[in-house]
Amino acid sequence: MSTTDPSAPRVAVIGGGQLARMMAQPAIALGVPLRLLAEAEGVSADQVIADSRVGDYRDLDDLRAVTEGCAVVTFDHEHVPTEHLRALAADGVVAHPGPEALVHAQDKIVMREAMSRLGAPQPRWAVVADTADVEAFGLPCVLKVSRGGYDGKGVWVVREIADAAEPLAVAERTGVRLLAEELVDFTRELSALVARAPSGQAAAYPVVATLQVDGVCREVVAPAPDLDPALAASAQELALRIAGELGVTGILAVELFEAPDPDVEGGTRVLVNELAMRPHNTGHWTQDGAVTSQFENHLRAALDLPLGSPEPRARWTVMVNILGGEDEAVGRLYDGYPHALARDPRLRVHLYGKALRPGRKVGHVNVYGDDLDDCLERARHAAAWFRGDLGNESE
């Protein structure tokens, strides 16, 4: 090991998914070694990080072992228990984001309370415990478990009171509190992504438009087309303010609804939907479309290094996720390359080293250029091809 640069700090990453995998690329460039805590051998990031060990992020001993000798610990997901992060902090292990910030991405009720405190625009909400509470809140509404939901799981649209039975039962069984939110009649979904360093320096990426299907991100267009520049600026300012007020370090994604503004004829406004404190699916376009990717800025922020420019490198960048189709035998990943790459020499493909399964995110493509329709067509074609939706006669 005598040849290794002795000055570079080691970064522990908890969770072996594709977000940790994609942090490995800028870590290579920065010369910063990563140490991974993976859920199991062979998971996405475990395949590509040399210093990887298998363990349980809910086990304090595993967390202590993996962070030993690391300058900082960061995350692939938001599920590390707050009390473990506090215990690590007591040991002198710095986490970015830290537990006091992260709780806002772990608990939707804590997040809603904070947004109320900050006066951030958001849907009407309440904590509900039983049918009477839901009726009092008013229908239709959305019920969400405050903790543990992801990608549309743990979210129910309640149009009549009978629809509330399942979420109330889940909440009672799991002991998790239930959040009721106004069902927002939104025009589209936006995402405002910022990076913030412990020094307080922050960088805001362009606000993007995101298409969600069944709670799963499918497409992102950067920047959001036809977005009122004043609204875009206010969404960036909102995300920067949330990051600052909550003490977020690393990437913060503020998922937003764009909805008609009742106070302005023909105008729209944004409402805070969700917060995520890690590189986010709505920021994958930055890998090929921005000067500095969200993954690099997440690492820079965790290390309290100056952040890189979040400026876009092209007029438009489109990201489309590659999801396993209903029939996994029809999809193709590596075998999709000959057609997809030959058809589009400028296509950027990112696969996660995962086998195809129905509905599973296994990769994404990025396409950038001057013509949005062209970018959309190329990215959608490639993603559909990998998914197996465009004929399967290539064998």
Place this chain on the structure above:
Amino acid sequence: MSTTDPSAPRVAVIGGGQLARMMAQPAIALGVPLRLLAEAEGVSADQVIADSRVGDYRDLDDLRAVTEGCAVVTFDHEHVPTEHLRALAADGVVAHPGPEALVHAQDKIVMREAMSRLGAPQPRWAVVADTADVEAFGLPCVLKVSRGGYDGKGVWVVREIADAAEPLAVAERTGVRLLAEELVDFTRELSALVARAPSGQAAAYPVVATLQVDGVCREVVAPAPDLDPALAASAQELALRIAGELGVTGILAVELFEAPDPDVEGGTRVLVNELAMRPHNTGHWTQDGAVTSQFENHLRAALDLPLGSPEPRARWTVMVNILGGEDEAVGRLYDGYPHALARDPRLRVHLYGKALRPGRKVGHVNVYGDDLDDCLERARHAAAWFRGDLGNESE
């Protein structure tokens, strides 16, 4: 391992230097697992490739072990013995580049003979064995060992006959043949980089200007400023022809002299200086300055996948190497980040995970933009800062 994409082939990479390290980034994106044969634990690529083993590239058993189960083998350097590659081929292990092509990057006399056969423009040359041969060739000249030289080592400028004593002694002691070449009075050095797949598909990157100091690449400007477009096109055609005729697969770098053309008043021509068959220092700019980096296209070519676009993404991209200065205690790598990144939020840094040593290549920076002077100033400043040439009061 059940979650791993089962369709992706594994690529063996021989040699654990920074070129293998930088192949790991596009391998992550492509979802292609690498298996590394490293010279020692902790070398540059060993730090970042999960499936890495230590062994000797001159040992056929080590080569057989590392390539087992791999679809293809490729290289960080050109030093694997031809007979071992032929033995692997007999076992059914495909190498890209293959031994018949690679020998032209391993043996400068074999290369010169091939260039003569192809009618490629090159300096006058001869094989020399003793003082009389050198005198007959004429002075001044350059003497080079046909095999084993790199980064200016194994190259001597001979201005008077006494200067030939050392190279002749080295050749006699090592049993390596000696090549004499005309000392070209060149205007500057250029590099024509192409990728070629086994299918025959090829892609030519823009011709770049490269500044070499003591045989070591220091700076690259892409594209080469003020290069006659016809000469640029002919240099690209020459590199494509060499790649095709020699059966090169992967990246081929053709290092060229630009020199006055004796046949055209005020005109210049190019002469072939060296060939390299791997990602090359003169192509590092492509990581941030081209649609598809040389490292990704090298992997795509090795896998016989369609190549990605070699088009530049910016008007200018400048690469400057970070080399250890005379006093290694003065240089800084990780500790150089606060100033370098804060001064230039668009700076792209690539460190190799190596400790600073005098003259050692430990990283490079890329800067792209519309204004060449601005790019040069920013890239040179950053590289000098890391090297420790710009004050060292930051402690």
